[in-house]
Amino acid sequence: SLTYAPSFGIPALRGKWQESIFEKNSSLSGKKISLPVVTCGITHGISLFADIWVDPDDVVILPDMMWGNYNLIFSVRKGAKISQYSIFTENGTFNLKAFEDKIKEEAGKHKKLVVMLNFPHNPSGYTVTENEGNGIVEILENQAKAGINILAVTDDSYFGLFYEKKSIKESLFARLCGKNSRLLAVKLDGCTKENFVWGLRVGFITYGCQTEGDPSPVYEALEKKTAGCVRGNISNASHLSQSIVLKSMLSEEYSGEKEEKFIILKQRAERVRNVLSDSKYKDAWEVHPFNSGYFMCIRLKTVNAESLRVHLLEKYGVGLISIDEKNLRVAFSCVEESDIKELFDIILQGVEDLSV
Amino acid sequence: SLTYAPSFGIPALRGKWQESIFEKNSSLSGKKISLPVVTCGITHGISLFADIWVDPDDVVILPDMMWGNYNLIFSVRKGAKISQYSIFTENGTFNLKAFEDKIKEEAGKHKKLVVMLNFPHNPSGYTVTENEGNGIVEILENQAKAGINILAVTDDSYFGLFYEKKSIKESLFARLCGKNSRLLAVKLDGCTKENFVWGLRVGFITYGCQTEGDPSPVYEALEKKTAGCVRGNISNASHLSQSIVLKSMLSEEYSGEKEEKFIILKQRAERVRNVLSDSKYKDAWEVHPFNSGYFMCIRLKTVNAESLRVHLLEKYGVGLISIDEKNLRVAFSCVEESDIKELFDIILQGVEDLSV
16 A cells, blocks of 8 residues: 555456445446546545646536535636536425526536536525436536536545435435436545545546447546646545555445444534424524534524624634635534533524624 | 644644754844745645746746746746756756856846756756855846846755755745745645655645845745645645644654655665766767756767657556656656666667667
């Protein structure tokens, strides 16, 4: 493990991860996808994708609530334009209409659209339902049919952390694959959160496309191009990290240990929902829909999110993230179940402090 | 070590590596340099440097023999122009005149020059002498004085592997630091070869500049900018790898183990020189000067380097690298001392095979 890994990543891990993608995404059954190329964490997958596929002045379609690093990668590094739609309806569902309107609007201006799809979503913790997911796929497929080149990129960082029945349980990548020759599906995922190894930096980039005849030569070309970009950026990802991940995935305890961690996170999510059902919070904030992942967001009714964030940090030592003026992100993933009520009570106290 | 490391790298490792830079480079005594920012290997240091400092159409000055990945990073990724000088004189010394002419030529066309300095050199295994090194520094300092903005970047990947008395024993970074306010020295180095941990991917980028008054705010700004670029590219480098490197550097056995490996490599280099003193090779090739690092190069007199490379690989299973039509790189670093004579005899046999 102290020798160099190939720029592509170590072959056994690439094969094992591909196998796991098929296992986790039933709609891929019978479809062909590329072998994953190993990246130095999922951020690296996103920036590699951007290096290979995004040119200055390209448009990248994202929801209005999003991970801040998308801005650093797509706008600051690549000079692309981020175009945002409103992610939720008033009723707390995915805003398919806003998504479609945005796609149509940008398709009127660009022959090529980059569409980032991130479920479970950072920061809201929302994953679309079956219907919403299929709606997204259909909207993109229709644009591809109409001649627009679509790069549909799934950022599956929090994949697998689905806590409720009604959300989709696979990556939209699985449903986007093979839909249209103008639609390239790109899956960015990794071990960071799926395997609970944040500091190892092992991610993957995998392609799914529709070709006439055997797609293997296309996938081979895409893999080579991607590994070439890895080569010119970091040479290769940590061999030690890749070896550890592979070994753990081959271990008999792997699925049991993953399940154990999943249950802890699920219980925290359920506790959040339970705590927030208390009507005492209702004048202070609304709860955005959440059903998955690490986070949930509250929409503050009376105080500024950034002011509250600073106040909570300074007065109570509680660290949250303000998304914009109104929205505050809570990472319940790193709060013990028994501390969750206290956390929200402190946030409420903070709101009251600022309202005096 | 499974949690995220900061984008800057873990503080204790940054401090320890900075300390080691001072220990290894006596000319830094009394000078101030930035804290190193941790990169995912030295390639990542080079591409980070390029992302932050190199714009399309900038010129990057490099010798005619160089590591191929420079081309991928500077030309392919960044759209900069690589401008090359002839590295050696007929007498087998560093071609200071060619270097100076190239610098002057490009300074006539650009207000900003990026100058990559790579000693021990890949592929030749050459490190400049004291006089040659000071000559390089003086040439760059003079251009800075004349109003040209100089980014002098030392790629110190093979640092420390100095096998002969007459080469310089420190990085040119140490002598470039603090020379002129228009001269920014950038040190790219890492554990890959210095600490013999190729697969861990731990490199560093460190700045040295001349400022009026306290340089700390400048260094702080440079470190933040650099860590911001890490953030938007890979988020952070492997925490596990960083922890292992730090722990090993704090170990009592560290310097002894490094010395042990150094001696093995030095003996291989000496064996190469000894073997090549045999006059039977003299019609087949000339030996380029080498005194350090992993590699040495031969200049073929009668056959094409790429043809010979392919022939050696196919017929004898010997893997070398052709640098251009004439030059072949031999990585003696990975050949047992006892196999070195056989290696060169096979190369000679290959030349004879092709000459029939």
